[in-house]
Structure formats: structure tokens, C-alpha cells
Amino acid sequence: MVDLDYSLLIPEYFLIAWAFLVMAVELFFPRLRKDVPAYLAALGAVIGIILSLFWINEDAGFGDLIHVDNYTTFFRVLLLGIAAFICIASAQFVRRRLTSAGEYYGLILLGTVGAIGMAGATEMLTAWISLELLSFTLYILVSYAKRDLRSNEGGLKYMLLGAFSTALFLYGLSLIYGITGQTTYAGIADALRGEAAELDYALLAGLIFVIAGLGFKVSAVPFHAWAPDAYQGAPLPITAYISTASKAAGFALFLRFFVQAFMPVVDDWRWMIAAISAATMIFGNLVALQQRNLKRLLAYSSIGQVGFLLIGIAAATPDASVTLLFHLAGYMVTNLAVFTAFIAYFNVTGNDEIEGMRGLAERQPLLALVITVGLFSLAGMPIFAGFFTKMFLFQAGWNAGLEWLAIVAVASSLVSLYYYLLVMKQMYMYEPLRKGRVYVPALMTAVVTLLFAVVIALGIYPTPLLDAANNAGRLIF
Numbered sequence: 001m002v003d004l005d006y007s008l009l010i011p012e013y014f015l016i017a018w019a020f021l022v023m024a025v026e027l028f029f030p031r032l033r034k035d036v037p038a039y040l041a042a043l044g045a046v047i048g049i050i051l052s053l054f055w056i057n058e059d060a061g062f063g064d065l066i067h068v069d070n071y072t073t074f075f076r077v078l079l080l081g082i083a084a085f086i087c088i089a090s091a092q093f094v095r096r097r098l099t100s101a102g103e104y105y106g107l108i109l110l111g112t113v114g115a116i117g118m119a120g121a122t123e124m125l126t127a128w129i130s131l132e133l134l135s136f137t138l139y140i141l142v143s144y145a146k147r148d149l150r151s152n153e154g155g156l157k158y159m160l161l162g163a164f165s166t167a168l169f170l171y172g173l174s175l176i177y178g179i180t181g182q183t184t185y186a187g188i189a190d191a192l193r194g195e196a197a198e199l200d201y202a203l204l205a206g207l208i209f210v211i212a213g214l215g216f217k218v219s220a221v222p223f224h225a226w227a228p229d230a231y232q233g234a235p236l237p238i239t240a241y242i243s244t245a246s247k248a249a250g251f252a253l254f255l256r257f258f259v260q261a262f263m264p265v266v267d268d269w270r271w272m273i274a275a276i277s278a279a280t281m282i283f284g285n286l287v288a289l290q291q292r293n294l295k296r297l298l299a300y301s302s303i304g305q306v307g308f309l310l311i312g313i314a315a316a317t318p319d320a321s322v323t324l325l326f327h328l329a330g331y332m333v334t335n336l337a338v339f340t341a342f343i344a345y346f347n348v349t350g351n352d353e354i355e356g357m358r359g360l361a362e363r364q365p366l367l368a369l370v371i372t373v374g375l376f377s378l379a380g381m382p383i384f385a386g387f388f389t390k391m392f393l394f395q396a397g398w399n400a401g402l403e404w405l406a407i408v409a410v411a412s413s414l415v416s417l418y419y420y421l422l423v424m425k426q427m428y429m430y431e432p433l434r435k436g437r438v439y440v441p442a443l444m445t446a447v448v449t450l451l452f453a454v455v456i457a458l459g460i461y462p463t464p465l466l467d468a469a470n471n472a473g474r475l476i477f
Helices: 006-028 035-055 070-097 101-120 124-142 149-180 185-192 200-218 226-233 236-261 263-288 294-315 318-349 365-379 385-399 403-429 442-460 463-473
Strands: 060-062 066-068
Touching (some): 006 060, 006 066, 006 070, 035 070, 066 070, 070 236, 070 318, 070 442, 101 124, 101 236, 124 236, 149 185, 149 226, 185 236, 185 263, 200 263, 226 236, 226 294, 236 263, 236 294, 236 318, 263 294, 263 403, 294 318, 294 403, 318 365, 365 385, 365 403, 385 403
Antiparallel strands (some): 060 066
16 A cells, blocks of 8 residues: 655645635735735745754655655755745836736745655656646746736747657656656666666667756756746746746756666766756856846856756766755855846846946945855855855766866856856946936845845855755765
8 A cells, every 4th residue: 555644745735725825815805015925925935944844854755756855855945945035026026017916926836836846756757747837837927927028938938848848858758667667766776777777779768858858947958948038038036936946946856866766877878967067068158158138148147057067967976966956055045146136126227138237336236246246156256155066066076087077167167257247347347327226125125135145154154055965965865
């Protein structure tokens, strides 16, 4: 008899119920300020984090479908934290530019449930269902600004390419099932240690299709084409959500799936991941040099960051797993800091061009400082979060025998510093396009300041986050 302990999924049940509550509030009380659903959704995410902490050091399975352990808890906390910040950062933007606030915030919470399911899944169809729950909410949210043609275009491209990538991913899963006769990660690994490993060509084809499907979800080259248009067209807070929560969920699935299911045939797929990693770093950072729109620049910057994260997958060692989670968390916090400051500026100006940042240091020194610190952190500069997280990740790749990939990563980081400096140059070296101070509400100021402090704190004292990543990352091995 299958052991299904439903109590393991209490945070997810709560989050689903809370999402419908957020939608119902606006439905039954339409005259409420649009800020109310935002803060209500953020409160639900915070309560979800508190509930998730009860499963620290838990090691139990919901049948063979989902496993609740420190790895799942790590991503529960990370993803719910991202959702809380995105909801708060969205409040002023949604009030001014969007309608149907309740559905907007409800979809963010439902998408987060799918993202958590991707981290906890230990069975292929469960992982796919979770992936599609996140994907479908993102298709809607990217095109949520229905009167904006760029939003409609970005959402349509994302949906069409997403459907194509889903077909590739499912076909890959069907080949893996045909070879192994198993859908659980553990069952696949056991089968690949036996006679199934001899079916080289079918297995290789299955791995290629699975990597292509997951590569699309994390926007790795050459599966990245949707990202720039989706980033530019989506409402700005949703661009931030794709760049953080979607990436975190994609790598949560990527890492657990490949470590727990495909380690017996690691030599068959490591070279593919390494090649994609190098191509993604080089392409993302070089194309970012040509961008004039800040959202598109951050899209290509995000593609480059995916290349760095893929080093952890390609290395496929316990140390690499730990450093991947460590860098992923640091990158999420840094990206949130940059996007939240940018959202606060965009709410006032409506300008998302790089030249539109001219003189920001004069008009709003705090926002300019936070964006500068965030960009330095993304480039991996010392005393900021990205320095230690990148250094440890590159070192893990080097120790795993991928010295050439670590060298490419360091060179790509130097290229990224150049285009980040171009943004800083606009903020500090030029006179503003308009005079007058940029007003930022008190709550947004507090959120931006908090994220700024965390980026600095992780750069000075990263031990607590590294310990959490260590407890989570080694567990899946």
C-alpha cells in the first residue's frame, strides 16, 4: 500500500487556499484598494515560510511522488521569500497600470506552489505537472498587461515556445520510461545501473530531449529565444519573478532530477551540460553588451547567469551541488534588490531604457546605490554576495575536472562587469533628464533597504547561507 502522508504538504495546501482567498477578497470587496491583495498575498507567503520551517531536518516521502527533506525546505523558504517580495514590490505598479489585482497575486502564489513541487518531486510526471503549473501561470502573467502590445507579444511567444519545449521534455521522459520502465528517480537510477544502461542511443536521445526541455525553462542557450521578449513585454514585477522564482525552480528540478536519476550515466550527459554552460555564458554576456533597454539587458544578464549555474549541474559532485544552491540563493537576493529598486524608479518615470537612468544618483541616491551594489554583486565583486557565491561555484567546477569551464566563467564575469558599469555610468556621470526627486513610498524604501543589507551581509558573512546550502545540497546525493 502506498504511504501518502498528507501532512507533509500542509504549506502547499495552505498556499493554494490562500491564493483563492486573495482572489475572493477583490471579488467580494471590489472597492478595496488594490494594495490590499498585494499585502494579503505577501502575508500568505510569509506564513508559508513559517509553516515550512517545521519540516527542517525532516526526511519523509509522499509516496514515491514528492520527498520533503532539507532540499525541499530550502527551496520552499527561498521561493516563498521571493513571492513575498514580488507581491510587495508589485503593489504600486499594479495599482497604477493593471486591473484584476486579486487574480494577479493569486496566480503568483499558485505559480509558487508549482515551483515548490518542482523542487520536491521525485517522480517524472509529478515534476512535469508542477512544471506546467508554474509555466501556465507565467504565460498568463507575462501577458497580463493586456492593453500593452509588447506584453501580448511576449506572452504569445513565451506560450508557443513553451508548448514546444514541453513536447520535447515529455518525449524525452517517454524515452526514459521506455528504457527503464520506471517513472521515479530512484527507479530510473536502479534501472540504469543494470541492463538499461546498454541502450546507449535511445538513452542519449532521451537525455537530449529532457535537457532541451529544461534548458528552455531556465533560458539556457540555444533555448533562450523567448527570454528577451518575455522580459521586456511582461509587467516589470513579473519580469523580476521570472528572473528569480522561475530560475530557482528550474534549477531545483534540474539538480535533483539529474543527480538522483541519471548519475549512473553521468558521462553520457556531463559533456552536454558543460557545452551548454559555456555557450550560455559567452552568448548571454556578449549580446548584453549591445542592449539599450534595461529589461533586455537584465534578460541577457540572466541568461549569462544561467551559464554559471549550469557549472554546478555539469560538475555533479556534492560540493558542486552545495555551491550551486549557495550561488542560486545569493543570485536571487541580488536580482531581487536590483529589480525592486528599478520597479520603484519605473513606477514614477515609466522609463525602462538604460538612458532613462541618467542622473538617478542625484534624483534618488538610495535607488542608485542599491542598483549599483546589486550589479557589482552580479559581476562577482568582493564584499558583495556574488563574490563568495561565484568563487565557490567556480572552484567546485575546477575541482570536478572542468578547469576550462571555470576559466570561461571568470572571463564571462569580466565581460558582464563592463555592461553593468555602463548602467552605473548613466546614473552617476550624467545630468538627469528631469529635475526633481523620485518619490519612493516608505514600504518600498524599507524593502529596498532590507535587500541591500542582505546583499552586503552575504558578502561579509556568508556562513549561515552556506550552512543551509550544505545541509540541503549534500542530501540529494
